[in-house]
Amino acid sequence: MSRADRALDALETLPAPPAPLPAPLPAPxxxxxxxxxxxxTQVDPDFFRHRRWAWRSGPCAAVGHRxxxxxxxxxxxxxxxxxxxxxxxxxxPPSVHGHYRIVRHRNPEVxxxxxxxxMRLTLATRPESLVRFLTWHINRQMVDKSSxxxxxxxxxxxxxxxxxxxxxxxxxxxxxxxxxxxxxxGYEYVTxxxxxxxxxxxxxxxxxxxxxxxxxxxxxxxxxxxxxxxEGLRQWQVPAEQLGSxxxxxxxxxxxxxxxxMFVAGSTTRCSQLSRGEAVRELAQGTFxxxxxxxRNLATLVDLTRGATVARLRIGSLDxxxxxxxTLVSQRLMEKL
Amino acid sequence: xxxxxxxxxxxxxxxxxxxxxxxxxxVEVDGETxxxxxxxxxxxxxDQIGTLLWTLLDxxxxxxxxxxxxxxxxxxxxxxxxxxxxxxATEMEAVDLVERVG
Numbered sequence: 449m450s451r452a453d454r455a456l457d458a459l460e461t462l463p464a465p466p467a468p469l470p471a472p473l474p475a476p477x478x479x480x481x482x483x484x485x486x487x488x489t490q491v492d493p494d495f496f497r498h499r500r501w502a503w504r505s506g507p508c509a510a511v512g513h514r515x516x517x518x519x520x521x522x523x524x525x526x527x528x529x530x531x532x533x534x535x536x537x538x539x540x541p542p543s544v545h546g547h548y549r550i551v552r553h554r555n556p557e558v559x560x561x562x563x564x565x566x567m568r569l570t571l572a573t574r575p576e577s578l579v580r581f582l583t584w585h586i587n588r589q590m591v592d593k594s595s596x597x598x599x600x601x602x603x604x605x606x607x608x609x610x611x612x613x614x615x616x617x618x619x620x621x622x623x624x625x626x627x628x629x630x631x632x633x634g635y636e637y638v639t640x641x642x643x644x645x646x647x648x649x650x651x652x653x654x655x656x657x658x659x660x661x662x663x664x665x666x667x668x669x670x671x672x673x674x675x676x677x678x679e680g681l682r683q684w685q686v687p688a689e690q691l692g693s694x695x696x697x698x699x700x701x702x703x704x705x706x707x708x709x710m711f712v713a714g715s716t717t718r719c720s721q722l723s724r725g726e727a728v729r730e731l732a733q734g735t736f737x738x739x740x741x742x743x744r745n746l747a748t749l750v751d752l753t754r755g756a757t758v759a760r761l762r763i764g765s766l767d768x769x770x771x772x773x774x775t776l777v778s779q780r781l782m783e784k785l
Numbered sequence: 786x787x788x789x790x791x792x793x794x795x796x797x798x799x800x801x802x803x804x805x806x807x808x809x810x811x812v813e814v815d816g817e818t819x820x821x822x823x824x825x826x827x828x829x830x831x832d833q834i835g836t837l838l839w840t841l842l843d844x845x846x847x848x849x850x851x852x853x854x855x856x857x858x859x860x861x862x863x864x865x866x867x868x869x870x871x872x873x874a875t876e877m878e879a880v881d882l883v884e885r886v887g
Contacts, residue, residue, distance in 0.1 A: 725819055750814045
């Protein structure tokens with residue numbers, strides 16, 4: 449049978465079913481709504497004027513989201529806020545667009561309130577809940593404020609010797625765990641949540657937030673256990689440095705190894721190929737605000753996949769996943785040499 | 786070009802064109818095509834043959850004429866090819882990626 453005949457037989461193949469586009473990052477649920485009178489939902493600048501701020505983050509940048517955090521004296525928050533903001537502190541302080549303020553109020557049962565500008569974002573009963581919400585809000589603002597200039601993908605990324613590995617995937621697919629495994633092997637850290645790609649150059653602007661390691665993966669990273677305040681935690685916020693890595697600060701080379709991870713408990717780790725068309729479709733599904741600029745986003749994703757090795761990775765073990773990715777990276781390095 | 790909303794079954798004389806309003810966005814990569822449907826907010830992937838047929842749904846020829854061209858090009862029986870083209874066109878119309886001309 450000729451190639452043309454085989455191609456004609458393939459007319460039987462119907463197009464793949466449509467796939468839904470990604471929902472925005474889900475908000476954490478362990479926060480408290482409602483409102484006591486001393487922490488209104490909307491406030492004017494006078495509300496903050498006479499408060500005693502005990503802690504200030506300094507200017508921070510999460511790609512297009514530039515912010516600062518200040519807090520009233522709340523010692524129990526210090527150990528949680530440090531890992532959150534340290535990787536995002538701006539080296540060349542940018543102009544700050546938004547201020548987060550953490551306020552204590554009189555109700556001892558709901559002692560924490562988080563404001564952004566003049567709007568109260570949440571009340572929290574526990575410091576962990578407040579920091580979890582703050583983390584979510586920073587991530588969400590990063591996505592919202594960066595999507596005009598960048599194609600922002602739900603993905604983790606790390607780089608080594610000029611080869612950038614991108615791990616696109618939804619929640620629970622194993623992005624953070626896998627990238628943490630790579631960092632432990634000497635990769636430099638780009639992000640565990642959102643990859644911001646410049647459509648013109650395909651370079652990545654790093655978003656080196658602390659890695660959010662879920663409780664299910666804690667046994668794999670005992671060295672990352674927080675020293676204090678572990679009670680009630682569902683995630684550890686782990687700076688890349690704690691895994692022996694460094695965070696990237698400047699522009700990162702375009703991804704040339706794109707691996708779609710899928711953690712399947714009890715399975716054997718296995719790498720398999722997928723076509724570039726499938727890769728573009730899956731990347732489109734994982735692009736935040738894809739619908740706002742579909743033509744630009746599709747064109748960028750095609751450019752990105754044309755120069756990349758693309759693969760699926762079913763993950764049964766972290767060691768196996770890291771080895772499989774190392775094999776792909778080695779192949780790219782050999783090509784480069 | 787005049788398009789219609791007639792949703793009765795397709796016939797071989799039907800002429801189809803990619804939907805223009807709201808437009809569908811599509812890109813080709815390695816012979817496959819990724820189509821984004823702004824109205825349905827869905828993404829479709831066409832294989833290599835789907836991509837070939839997709840490019841032929843340009844509003845200039847009937848499905849019968851398109852099938853005849855393909856049959857001649859690939860040396861296959863015209864009726865057999867027409868069945869396949871009709872199936873593909875029906876699928877494309879069902880998901881609103883094309884509209885009828887005339």
